Amino acid sequence: MSEPKMTSLQRVLTTLGHEEPDRVPLFLLLTMHGAKELGLSIKDYFSKGEYVAEGQLRLLEKYGHDCLYSFFYAPVEIEAWGGEVLYQDDGPPNSGQPFITDPSAISKLKIPDVKETPALAKVLEATRLMKKEIGDKAPIIGVVMSPFSLPVMQTGFDAYLEMIYKDRPLFNSLMEINEAFCVKWANAQLEAGATAICYFDPLSSPTIIPRELYLQTGYHVAKRTISRINGATATHMASGRALPIIADLTATKTAAVGISAAENIGEVKEACRGKLTVLGNLNGIEMIHWDRAEVKAAVQNAIAGAASGGGFILSDNHGEIPYQVPDEVLLAISEAVNHFGNYPLDWLVKDDD
Amino acid sequence: MPEIVDNFKNALLSSDEEGASAILDQYLLKHTPLQFVEEIVVKTLDDIGSGWENGDYALSQVYMSGRICEALLDRALPDQSGQRWHKPKMAIALLSDYHSLGKKIVYSVMRAGGFQLVDYGRVEVEELVARVTEDRLEVIMISVLMLSSALQVKEVVRRLSPRSDNLKIVVGGAPFRLDRQLWQEVGADAVGYTASDALHIASSLQGGKADE
Incomplete structure (x- = not known):
């Protein structure tokens, strides 16, 4: 195989600029697989920043993909607020009982110190270690839960939906606190060496709330928050649909969008072309039992739908590949991208002919 | 109309x-x-x-x-009106998972559809198997969000199969929507992709009203 013409970082920046790099960038958004590499349980693996940094570096080497991912687990922020994190042996840690059980507690919330709180400090440590090792060769993708989506874990999903529909002043109070936290947390990760921030915002997806409601709520939250983050963001719908709100997402000034496996990637690409980079949309659940032919078909389909003109990063649909996805599948994805993802996409032109 | x-x-x-x-x-x-x-x-x-x-x-x-x-x-x-459907005898549970919204939606829809059902809340495999057996259920609806939880249904099926000939295990939740073969792989009897699918599944298994 010939030497790549670009580093991973150059490749990603080129595609984010809506130009074609040397090949389609591949983000294998692996979190728990690093534990396998180090021979640790998931709980032990996430206990130290140095483990996650080492795990991510090994995964980068093993699969030859294009990013380091400093995401630990979704409730790491909840842990910082004093909430409970529940570990399991074969899946991502979950948040336990919501820690806001009484509306009056919202006005008394204290924003965690993002640099001193142990749960967040270990993420920053992992980020610093990765940056020290990788320099400018590959991007480090940090993660925040959007202020709008975080309450699903803070109050519980049902209570939060009721709040959105029935108590807008309380909702606004919570957003003010969450926005302040999110901005500090994102900027601390950028300061530690993250290249960009993945803004997980599944609640804004039309799969979860109607667009009209999004325009009154999550849209404004995203506009205010993203404008205060000192780096590029990618808004991720974590398996939710994005197509009906592509123009709205563009207006929030985010640079990329993580889309659903349920969406036609070609349609999403056309809506995004020249404005938003498409991130997606391999089905992480089906991936568990893909054979090589299925990997090839899925990679080809995504590239055919979205890679022309740049503005595309091949990834999974959820922003976290399940622990059960075997190494062989991940290697096969990487091989397929190296085979079909080289620009110019001659095979695509020939197929069209 | x-x-x-x-x-x-x-x-x-x-x-x-x-x-x-x-x-x-x-x-x-x-x-x-x-x-x-x-x-x-x-x-x-x-x-x-x-x-x-x-x-x-x-x-x-x-x-x-x-x-x-x-x-x-x-x-x-x-x-207490006696007009709700008490059959099939059923319950709903969130299995080894902390994402309860789906279960709550299905429970509400089933109640709105006139059915009586027990809410087991969040349970692990052991407790679910014990309660289903003890309550002699005809239908257990299992809701999950996480893939690891969905895969636990296999163990529920394995442990319930020998003793519950008339039991139907119905599953629902995101992993089953994303992988349309998964419900069969875990050995469930049926899958619901929407909350109202649960209504139809229950109706198809209905033996009549308890008070009839």
């Missing part, structure tokens, strides 16, 4: 509890609560559920619709 279904659906989609309640009150002047369930509620929730499945509506609308209908039917068809 279609006009009232449309009006009811619009009230639910816009989370207009008062509007939905007024439609029920108007309808009950000439019809029974069970007719409201069969003619209006099931059709409407079906439509909203399939609308979510194909991307026209959002989960929050499914949730709010279910909650509003559940409250309306709790008023019009209280448990």
Whole structure:
């Protein structure tokens, strides 16, 4: 195989600029697989920043993909607020009982110190270690839960939906606190060496709330928050649909969008072309039992739908590949991208002919 | 009739509890609560559920619709009325998972559909198997969000199969929507992709009202 013409970082920046790099960038958004590499349980693996940094570096080497991912687990922020994190042996840690059980507690919330709180400090440590090792060769993708989506874990999903529909002043109070936290947390990760921030915002997806409601709520939250983050963001719908709100997402000034496996990637690409980079949309659940032919078909389909003109990063649909996805599948994805993802996409032109 | 279904659906989609309640009150002047369930509620929730499945509506609308209908039917068809369907004997559970919204939606929709069912809450495999066996259930509805939880259904099936010939295990949740073969791989008897699918599955297994 010939030497790549670009580093991973150059490749990603080129595609984010809506130009074609040397090949389609591949983000294998692996979190728990690093534990396998180090021979640790998931709980032990996430206990130290140095483990996650080492795990991510090994995964980068093993699969030859294009990013380091400093995401630990979704409730790491909840842990910082004093909430409970529940570990399991074969899946991502979950948040336990919501820690806001009484509306009056919202006005008394204290924003965690993002640099001193142990749960967040270990993420920053992992980020610093990765940056020290990788320099400018590959991007480090940090993660925040959007202020709008975080309450699903803070109050519980049902209570939060009721709040959105029935108590807008309380909702606004919570957003003010969450926005302040999110901005500090994102900027601390950028300061530690993250290249960009993945803004997980599944609640804004039309799969979860109607667009009209999004325009009154999550849209404004995203506009205010993203404008205060000192780096590029990618808004991720974590398996939710994005197509009906592509123009709205563009207006929030985010640079990329993580889309659903349920969406036609070609349609999403056309809506995004020249404005938003498409991130997606391999089905992480089906991936568990893909054979090589299925990997090839899925990679080809995504590239055919979205890679022309740049503005595309091949990834999974959820922003976290399940622990059960075997190494062989991940290697096969990487091989397929190296085979079909080289620009110019001659095979695509020939197929069209 | 279609006009009232449309009006009811619009009230639910816009989370207009008062509007939905007024439609029920108007309808009950000439019809029974069970007719409201069969003619209006099931059709409407079906439509909203399939609308979510194909991307026209959002989960929050499914949730709010279910909650509003559940409250309306709790008023019009209280448990002690004897008019709810007690068969098949069933329960719903969140298995080894902490994401309870899906279970709550299905529970509300089942209640709004006139069914009686027990809510086991969040359970691990051991407790679920024990309770299903002890309660001699005919249907257990299992809700999950995490893939690791979905895979636990295999163990539930393995442990329940030898002793419960008449039990049907119905599963639902995101992993089953993303992988349409997964419900068979874990050995479930049926899968629901929307909350109203659960209504139809229960109806198809229904032996009649307990009080009949």
